[in-house]
Amino acid sequence: MTTNTIATRMSNEDLMLSGGDQIDQMLALGEKLVKSGLLPDGINTPEKALVILLKGRELQLEPMYALENIHVIKGKPVLSAACMQGVAQKHGILIETVKWNTEGCALRFTSPDGEKSEVFTFTMSDAKRAGIAGHMYQKYPREMFHSRALSLGAKRFCA
Numbered sequence: 001m002t003t004n005t006i007a008t009r010m011s012n013e014d015l016m017l018s019g020g021d022q023i024d025q026m027l028a029l030g031e032k033l034v035k036s037g038l039l040p041d042g043i044n045t046p047e048k049a050l051v052i053l054l055k056g057r058e059l060q061l062e063p064m065y066a067l068e069n070i071h072v073i074k075g076k077p078v079l080s081a082a083c084m085q086g087v088a089q090k091h092g093i094l095i096e097t098v099k100w101n102t103e104g105c106a107l108r109f110t111s112p113d114g115e116k117s118e119v120f121t122f123t124m125s126d127a128k129r130a131g132i133a134g135h136m137y138q139k140y141p142r143e144m145f146h147s148r149a150l151s152l153g154a155k156r157f158c159a
Contacts, residue, residue: 026053029063039067052077059087081147084154093158095150105145109157120153 030049033039043049049067055077056066069083079087085095092112099106104123110116122145127133137144 023050023054026050026057029053033067040071042072043067048072061087079154081150081154084158085150088154088158091158095153100142100146102141103145105142105149107146107149107153109153116157118153118157120149120156122148122152 027046027050030046030053033049034044034046039049043052052066052070052072053063055070056063059066059079061069061083065083069080070077071080072078088095088109094108094110094112096108096110097105098108098119099121104121104126106119106121108117108119124133124137124141124145126148127137127144
């Protein structure tokens with residue numbers, strides 16, 4: 001049986017050194033980064049930075065990449081579409097563009113061994129049905145459709 005699971009998670013034991021030294025070091029890093037003023041607007045406390053750094057570490061992402069590509073949405077840290085694509089491709093998932101225009105995007109995800117393949121599509125009617133067809137879909141439709149098709153495929157095909 002073929003599996004497409006791409007996230008290799010680290011155990012709690014791997015995340016912690018004796019006495020929580022590693023967490024303290026990451027929190028201190030978060031404090032310095034927040035003070036720099038060079039993090040995304042939503043990362044405005046060392047604790048928020050720590051949560052993102054931990055999530056990134058769990059997924060084996062470099063700290064700055066995690067801080068740039070993990071966003072907190074409704075209190076939950078989630079990967080950006082670009083990050084999902086990078087993680088999937090790092091694990092051998094082939095992602096091909098089937099259709100990509102101002103009406104929608106269709107992407108084909110194929111397992112590393114080529115045995116499983118599935119197309120994921122996102123269109124304006126999908127955006128309207130989800131109640132998210134705002135000004136960004138008018139201004140940047142191709143990019144929005146691509147991001148949604150990509151995140152849909154990554155969540156369904158690679159989980």
